[in-house]
Amino acid sequence: MAEKKDDIEIQPAQNKKKRLILLLAVGVLVALIVGGLAFWLLAGDQATSDETAVAETQKADPIYHAVTDPFIVNFAKQSNNAVRFLQIKMKIMARNQQAISDFKTHEPAIVHELLLLFFSQNYDDLNTSEGTRALQTETLQVVNQQLANLAGNQDGIEAVYFTSLVMQ
Numbered sequence: 001m002a003e004k005k006d007d008i009e010i011q012p013a014q015n016k017k018k019r020l021i022l023l024l025a026v027g028v029l030v031a032l033i034v035g036g037l038a039f040w041l042l043a044g045d046q047a048t049s050d051e052t053a054v055a056e057t058q059k060a061d062p063i064y065h066a067v068t069d070p071f072i073v074n075f076a077k078q079s080n081n082a083v084r085f086l087q088i089k090m091k092i093m094a095r096n097q098q099a100i101s102d103f104k105t106h107e108p109a110i111v112h113e114l115l116l117l118f119f120s121q122n123y124d125d126l127n128t129s130e131g132t133r134a135l136q137t138e139t140l141q142v143v144n145q146q147l148a149n150l151a152g153n154q155d156g157i158e159a160v161y162f163t164s165l166v167m168q
Contacts, residue, residue: 059095061095062093062094062095062158063093063094063095063096063097063100064092065091065092065093065094065100065104066089066090066091066163067090067091067092067111069111070087070089071087071088071089071090071111071115071118072085072086072087073086073115073118073119074086074119075119075121075122075123076120077121077122077123078123084123084168085166085167086118086121086126086165086166086167087164087165087167088118088162088164088165088166089163089165090114090139090160090161090163091160091161092143092157092159092160092161093157093158093159093160094156094157094158095155095158096155098153098155099153099155099156099157102147102151102153103143103147103157106147106151109146109150110142110143110146110147113146114139114142114143117135117138117139117142118135126167127167132162132165136160136161136162139160140157140159140160143156143157144156144157
């Protein structure tokens with residue numbers, strides 16, 4: 001039983017041991033819960049990154065196709081009244097064979113549209129790296145638009161590469 005000394009109640013040592021054991025048990029329980037929660041969160045992130053890595057490795061290998069003849073056009077808008085020419089050699093890249101096959105099937109129509117695009121360029125604008133990149137982007141858009149119109153291919157071409165670009 002508790003003793004009273006100067007209006008202060010003194011607990012026996014046995015109650016203090018029970019409280020200490022109870023506090024330790026609660027501390028261990030909280031540590032287990034926090035550790036389990038941390039493990040669950042980290043394991044969940046690992047599973048997500050593993051799924052992402054698997055998805056990236058499952059991405060199909062690129063398939064390249066070279067447009068056999070170079071594009072040679074004069075500029076519609078000449079620079080300083082000098083006759084200027086543009087020559088482009090080009091390759092396309094897709095990740096499925098159907099897109100490459102559709103491109104080959106409709107290559108004459110696509111080449112026609114690209115010749116019109118290249119002819120409409122301005123020499124001074126194209127003489128910068130930004131201008132060349134813009135032309136590359138426009139070329140990809142024209143190719144994919146033509147594939148969508150002619151073949152109904154919505155996957156299309158993923159990239160267009162200029163393997164040679166000569167301006168005179």
